[in-house]
Structures are given as structure tokens and as C-alpha cells.
Amino acid sequence: MQYEPDRAGVAALLKSQDMRRFVQEGAELAQAMARAKYPRDTGDLRRDIRINTEIVGDRWQANVTAYNAAALPIEYGNVRTKIARHILQNIAEDLSRRR
Template sequence: MRYQPDRAGMAALLKSDDMGRACLEAAQRGARWVQARAPRESGRYAAGVRAVRAVSPRGDRAGARLEATDAKSAAIEFGNKRTKARHLLRSAIAVIEGEQQ
């Protein structure tokens, strides 16, 4: 017996609503994790963290992304002269991948 890949079936799976939902659920776990650890001076950073469904640039795969939309998001993530880097989005990767809670 020889393995015969089902390329059409795999392509359909990668574009499916089920795959998109699974990716969105994982990104939402990451968003909740970041929001729980976000600085609370104004609350705008935590409020601007969200998970959204996405599609690959070629349109051949469903997915999701984690966004931080507050104007100070880059300073919180990477730091600057006045703000220590928090790396919350980077750290959320372990949560999204199920390696950390």
C-alpha cells in the first residue's frame, strides 16, 4: 500500500470555516491572556487587544491574528525611553500554542 495525499481535501480543510473557528478560538485565548496582564493606567491597551479572523495573503488558508490597536501598543510591547518592554503579544504565543496557561 502506498500513501496518496489528498491535496484537494487538504486545501478544503485549510480554507474551511471549522479551521477558521479553531484559529479564532486559539487567538481569543491569547487575547484574554494579554488583557489579564495588560497595564491598567487607562485601560485603553487592554480594550484594544482583540482576536480577528484572517485569511492568508494568497487566500488559501483560514486563520486568525491577535491585534493590539491602542496608540501605545508598540511602546508597551517593545519599550521605549519611558516604558519598559512588556512583550505581552510575544508571550501570548505560548498560550495560543497550548504550552502555557
């Protein structure tokens, strides 16, 4: 007996509300991790870390974005700090290794 994948079933699963919830939960974990790692002066930077879920191509995708302008020098460094911390990138890499 040869295995035949259920391509229509997989395609439906990737766009299902269950998959959206699963992707949303992963993004919420990433958001919480980012909020814990970003510096806290006023709290604005941590509050401006947002989640967006959308269907991209054939599946749900979640994006975690730091919308505050203060996130740029923290993520990528600048002339004054010269240190790029890559907080969001490191969290994404860490979570992808866990799955």
C-alpha cells in the same frame, strides 16, 4: 500500500468554516491572555486588543492586535521605560508550544 495524501481535502479543510472557528478560538484565548497581562489604568488599552480572521494564501489566519498607542512602549520599550515586555509575542510563542 503507499500513503497518498488527499491534497484537495486538506486544502478544503484549511479554508473551511470549522478551521475558521478553530483559529478564532485560539485567537480569543490569546486576546484573553493579553488582556490579563497588559496594565490597567483606564481599561482602554485592554479593550483595544482586537481579533481579525482572514484567509491568507491557502488557509485561515487570525491576528491579535493591540490598537492603542499605549501598547507600543509596553511591547517594545522606550527611552523612559527601557523595558520591552513583548506581551503579544510571548503569548504567541507560548500558544505555539502548546499545540
